[in-house]
Amino acid sequence: MGEVVSLGKARKAKAREDRETQAQANRAKFGRTKAEKMRDKSDGDRAARLLDGARRDEP
Incomplete structure (x- = not known):
C-alpha cells in the first residue's frame, strides 16, 4: 500500500518550489x-x- 500524503502539504510544497x-x-x-x-x-x-x-544618403 502506498504512503499517505497530505494534499495540503504537497500543494504548499509545490507552490514554494514554484516561487x-x-x-x-x-x-x-x-x-x-x-x-x-x-x-x-x-x-x-x-x-x-x-x-x-555608416548609413548612406538617399538620392
Missing part, C-alpha cells in the same frame, strides 16, 4: 548592478552611432 524558481528567474533578469546597466547602455549607444555613421 523559488520564479525568484531565480527574476534575479537573473533584473539583478544587475548600476555599472552593468550603464555599460550595456553605452554599448548600445555606440552601436547605434556606428550604424548611423
Whole structure:
C-alpha cells in the first residue's frame, strides 16, 4: 500500500518550489548592478552611432 500524503502539504510544497524558481528567474533578469546597466547602455549607444555613421544618403 502506498504512503499517505497530505494534499495540503504537497500543494504548499509545490507552490514554494514554484516561487523559488520564479525568484531565480527574476534575479537573473533584473539583478544587475548600476555599472552593468550603464555599460550595456553605452554599448548600445555606440552601436547605434556606428550604424548611423555608416548609413548612406538617399538620392
